[in-house]
Amino acid sequence: MDKKRKSRFLSNGYLILVLVFIYLPILYVVFFSFNEGKSLTHFTGFSLRWYQNMFEDRTMLECIYYTVLVAVIATVVSTVVGTIAAIGLSKARPLVRTAALEINNLPVMNPDIVTAIGLMLLFISAKVQLSLVTLILAHITFCIPYVILTVMPKLRQLDDNVAEAALDLGATPWQALTKVILPQIYPAILSGALIAFSMSFDDFVISFFTAGVGINNISMYVYSMKRYNPSVNALSTLIVVVVTLILIMVNLIPHIRDKKLNKGDIVR
Amino acid sequence: MKKVLTAVLVICLIAMGAAGLAEKKDPVAEYGSDVLNVYNWGEYIDKQVITNFEKEYGVRVNYSLFSSNEEMYTKLLSGASYDVLVPSDYMIERLIREDKLQPLDKDVVTNLDVLTAGVQNMGYDPDNTYSAPYLWQTVGIVYDTTKIDPEAMEEQGFSAFLNPEYKGHVYMYDSERDGFMIALKALGYSANTTDEDELNAAFDWLREMDKAVSPSYVTDEVIDAMANGEKWMALVYSGDAAYILSENEDMGYCTPKEGTNIAVDAMVIPANASNPKLANVFINYILEYDNSLMISEEVGYASTNDQVLNDLSAEGGTYEGNAAYLPRAGYELDEYYNDIPESLRSLYSSMWIKVKLHE
């Protein structure tokens, strides 16, 4: 028992260390969003001016809007298409599967500039004007590979026989899919969606060359700054706060629901 | 009596309404569209100017951002239609040569007479047929006056980058064009040379520079770093130097005696603009005293409006006593960049990479 507790203590300690490492620069950015000066290395005094600047800057607010809009659409579409494709490919002949996965890796492997110029050339030769739609298409294109790469290993762990048994027992392919396969790969789909969302959220180069006139996202704003504007620190802090609130809510709702149920039990 | 009063009131109201209508022109009827697409460098304007323009003309400005001329040029290849671009001199030369711009409407852009002498008669567009200068700057050296004596700095000019006493205390701007410019200038050549022997000599100069002072190759992070006095000297644009000097009073600015690059960013209208009429109005608006003042004050780059330039650098101006704000004008050895011939661009790139890799 004591040994078990010790190992739990060690593993929790390790996870906390990893989290500290991952959150260190985030805390740094949050801290400097309250800096009075423009520096990102020297704190000269507390001020909220960068928050005020951010809310007064329409271009910046539009950036948030476009970033979230594109990320949400690209994540939903790429998760659905990617998952379906992964299931299909897992049942393909090895040669077809290998070839498809190799091509699937291209957007992950290519430097962003190559993917970006390639997509731009595609839109030019198809005589498609760059717009919000081309931006979203581009994001879906580089997000799907991440979903497939995440879902595929889980599919490989699945026991083929289970799905086949379901089919033998008279389940339709649809039932086999939704009742047998999907529940088992569900965590992988979720992880894939999270990674896709992050990729879309943080992309600069591909967005730059596929977005229509007047459409900027947060990354485009940050990269194009001729001089550092600390309002982007304020913007990042805002994102952290909003996401944290959502996380807390998502975690609290089941708790509250449980408590209510428990109370109901007692009354009854 | 009452009737007369009522009648007068009604007439007055109608008259006022009509006057109001007449004053508030319908932008769609006037320009064909109430949207203006502007494509400019990031953090290169006072946003209030845009807001004011929108209010005054009842239009909406769609503002897009880029971080280099080449990036912007590549984006234009997609056929995207912007109304106003703000590229630099050599890029304008290229856009004119490739027929990608349309002439300004001089009946609308009437403020060109405010231009300061330093940005008049530019080689790429001598009579401002296509372009109206927006902001301008020189390339120079910001240095810590507590570490390097100002006289010694002026005496050395660009050859300070070969001085081993400064080893480890130098920032070099990571731009192949500017890197080659200082080498060519230090050697007494033109920054626009296409002579391969001269370029090779500049290449050797840069390699010697890399050995002598072991610089850190940086881009925009140099601004924050020099404002905090992290190193002794750095190659910077005068507009950024003006900011550094206003943040840190130990810093000085030197426009090297060998001559340097003068760069002008100017407003142009692409040939495929969808709202050229409003674009001309916008360009004229930006040239106005108040607006040019706000922009130059905010970003620290020199105004192209002569009076703004004088007022900001004169007594009581925001940049009074700031050695970097006012660019050196009329110095014989200073040059604008020409567009590098296509055949030389890759050579520039590969040589610059070799310099940075200490080869």
Added chain:
Amino acid sequence: MKSFFRMSYPYLLWMAIFIVAPMVMILLYAFTRSGNSMLTFQFTLEHFANFFTDPTFMRVLWTSLRIAFLTTVFCILIGYPAALFIANLPERRQTMMVLLLTLPMWINMLLKTYAWRGILMNFDLESEIKVFIGMVYDFLPYMIIQIHTSIAKMDRELLTAAQDLGANRWKSFTKVTLPLSVPGIISGITLVFLPAVSSFVIPKLLGGGDYVLIGNLIEIYFLTAGDWNFGSAISLIMAVIIIVSMWATKKLDRSAQED
């Protein structure tokens, strides 16, 4: 089961249009002479010759591969225990941890790198170490998530059975958990190694501008020099080298599976 394969048709079509077609156009540039006009096809291999005869380029390529390899190794070393520990948590806390790991990925990478620059400025470190910290930082969440996904909800019964049969914890880890997590590690390697080879923002900001990597080179030739032909050739060379090295990794995976 064959009918399931049909599910991949939409994506195969998507790939043909949005991945293969653009790549073919890029490839054309690699084998043709100057200019970014696609109308004048003049076949040439000179870009490849230029690349392989210049020791600078080869050195840059080597540095990039080495940094990417070391980054991947460190991500596995740090990430595997983390993924394992997360998988041992109660299920609700597992989701929470995964979300906590993802959240920082939504903050702009350039901004986080600036922050690292500020933090690391206070320490006297070799620039190469700084680059490693930045690279491992950026890619670690991907590795943890991939490995965690592959071992989460693993067949607990297998582990219990192994332990019932008298296997100690180390043995049940090496015989049950580790082999089952290999596909996850491979996915993690793909997600870390491939982008790491061509990354350049982190090396540039943390290592100083003299840290030129292959991604940087490609960007310079595409944008600054406007030489799409040479840029395409470099990215093709890089792609081939990576595909070969990934193929070698897969071979290892297969032999590990056969054990």
